[in-house]
Amino acid sequence: MENRQLVIIGAGPAGLTAAIYARRAGVDVLLLEYGLSGGQINSTSEIENYPGFKRASGLSLGQAFREHAESFGAEFRDCSVNSAIFDVSSHGDKIIRTNQGDISADALIIASGSTFSRVGCKGEQEFKGRGVSYCAVCDGVFYEGAPVAVIGGGNSAVEEADYLTRFASKVYIIHRREEFRAERILIERVLSNPKIEPVLGYVVDEIAGENMAERVVARNLKSGDVRTIPVEGIFVFVGIKPNVDFLKDDKNIRRAGPGWIVTDEKMETSVEGVFAAGDVRDKFLRQVVTAAGDGAVAAMAAYEYLSNQYYLKDTLFTPKRAYAFFMSSINPAHLALASELEAWQKTANISIVVVDVHRNLRIKDKLGINELPVMVEMASGEKHRECIVSSIGDIRDFITIKSC
Ligand SMILES: Cc1cc2nc3c(=O)[nH]c(=O)nc-3n(C[C@H](O)[C@H](O)[C@H](O)COP(=O)(O)OP(=O)(O)OC[C@H]3O[C@@H](n4cnc5c(N)ncnc54)[C@H](O)[C@@H]3O)c2cc1C
Incomplete structure (x- = not known):
């Protein structure tokens, strides 16, 4: 492969x-x-x-x-x-x-x-990018002083409608249910905003216009009443x-x-x-x-x-035999032992891999290590034995006389 x-x-x-x-x-x-x-x-x-x-x-x-x-x-x-x-x-x-x-x-x-959910009405695809938008932060500024409609009734729709009032002259929020699904505090905020008009219980059947979107045709689900709302922008927030x-x-x-x-x-x-x-x-x-x-x-x-x-992989998991000292670099005692170990390695001509679990947390779980600092002997990629150590003497004994 x-x-x-x-x-x-x-x-x-x-x-x-x-x-x-x-x-x-x-x-x-x-x-x-x-x-x-x-x-x-x-x-x-x-x-x-x-x-x-x-x-x-x-x-x-x-x-x-x-x-x-x-x-x-x-x-x-x-x-x-x-x-x-x-x-x-x-x-x-x-x-x-x-x-x-x-x-x-x-x-x-x-x-x-990610993908925005569509309303699926006539004209939505045709006017995408020509009045129909899925992002108020991206496109809201293009509708300075113009009326816009928001389609949707959840948190995003209500929040974005509130944001759009910074630019638009009026914001209709068209929602198929009789109540918004957003959090209470957000609903109260938009209902008290004089630029916002909720159009509840309506579904959007069509987005229409010439070159650019110019109106939304919405239908009341109970009465069948049809409203044509003139807008320049339609912001769709029915899911992402x-x-x-x-x-x-x-x-x-x-x-x-x-x-x-x-x-x-x-x-x-x-x-x-x-x-x-x-x-x-x-x-x-x-x-x-x-x-x-x-x-x-x-x-x-x-x-x-x-x-x-x-x-x-090169130092621990591939060699037939390897020794590793597992420590945490945020523990001063571990750091002190690591520098003693470094000095001893040179004189003893032995190679010990120092693994800082603070930077590499998951290796600890992978090898089933619970306490630190610890010496581990690896054999052909598997943990062979381990020993908690507190001095250079412990480390020396672990390697030379295999004691723990
Ligand atoms: C109409 C519109 C207008 C926007 N305007 C603005 C704006 O003005 N400013 C702004 O900052 N942001 C804007 N955004 C938002 C912005 O585009 C996104 O936030 C941004 O593109 C996210 O980047 P991304 O790389 O995470 O994902 P995407 O742009 O979604 O890229 C993901 C890629 O992964 C590919 N892909 C997905 N699944 C698979 C698969 N199974 N196999 C192979 N490939 C796969 C897709 O084809 C896609 O190319 C707009 C978004 C839209 C839809």
């Missing part, structure tokens, strides 16, 4: 930034993408909030990201990821199954983004979900809500060596700049992870 150092699923802003950072660090990178590289920004005509670009088309920004990643030698493959399988035992294999064959990755970054169908059989990666991937601050998931970046993560703000930031962090964390793994 093809084996790669770092595989990245998704060539949107998160995946492409991760590729740039990882390649610059000298890591072998394979990007898997089933659509157009650039991701979601390809579907927007104008971006005004990516630093350094006062105004850019989504397509040109996406293309610039790709060219940048290519210039550092990232490899791209047009393919669809169907599933990902993680072995969480000591081997830690990561297998990615695609429509063009299986790949084994030493580290993986999931940057597969992460693109994680390929994780359907996985029980190891922690997720939240509809499947957002939960990571730590290094973008690492609950599976060692598997990172997530961008919109697919459980996070506060889904934008190009935050996706790019996540991608940079994930790439550098993956680089650190790979360097550690290769070092441990």
Whole structure:
């Protein structure tokens, strides 16, 4: 099977930034993408909030990201990821199954983004980017002094409607139920805002206009009454979900809500060596700049992870016999013993691998180590014996007279 150092699923802003950072660090990178590289920004005509670009088309920004990643030698493959399988035992294999064959990755970054749910009404697709938007932070500013409609009734719809009142002359919130589903405090805030008019119990049948969207046609579900509301912008907030169908059989990666991937601050998931970046993560703000930031962090964390793994493989898991001293660099006593050990190693002409579990927490669990500092003897990749130590004498006895 093809084996790669770092595989990245998704060539949107998160995946492409991760590729740039990882390649610059000298890591072998394979990007898997089933659509157009650039991701979601390809579907927007104008971006005004990516630093350094006062105004850019989504397509040109996406293309610039790709060219940048290519210039550092990232490899791209047009393919669809169907599933990902993680072995969480000591081997830690990561297998990615695609429509063009299986790949084994030493580290993986999931940057597969998210998808907005559609209303599914007539005109929605036709006026997407010409009045129909799925992002108030991205497009709200284009509707200064104009009437807009928000479709939806959950927290996002209500919050974004409130945000849009900064620009719009009026904001209609059209929701199919008679009550909003948002938190009480948010509902109270929007109901007290004179610019907001709730249109409850209505479904949107059509978005219409000439070149740009000009009106929304909504129907009351009980009475059948039809209202035509003149607006210049229509903001759809009827749901958003992460693109994680390929994780359907996985029980190891922690997720939240509809499947957002939960990571730590290094973008690492609950599976060692598997990172997530961008919109697919459980996070506060889904934008190009935050996706790019996540991608940079994930790439550098993956680089650190790979360097550690290769070092441990060469020194601990591959040799027939190896000795290791497990300590924590935040404990002064452990640090003192580590420097004594370093001096003794030189005189005794013996090689002992020092493993800092503060930087490499999971190896402790992997080898079933409970207390520190501890000496471990490895034989052909397996833990053969271990001994808690408190002095250089203990370490010497562990190695020379095999006592513990
Ligand atoms: C209409 C619109 C306008 C927007 N305007 C702005 C704006 O003005 N400013 C701003 O900052 N943000 C804007 N955003 C949000 C911004 O585009 C996203 O936050 C950003 O693209 C997220 O980047 P990402 O790399 O995490 O994911 P994405 O951009 O979603 O990229 C993920 C990539 O993964 C690929 N992929 C997914 N699953 C698979 C699979 N199984 N196999 C292979 N490939 C896969 C997808 O094809 C996609 O290319 C807008 C979004 C939309 C939809």
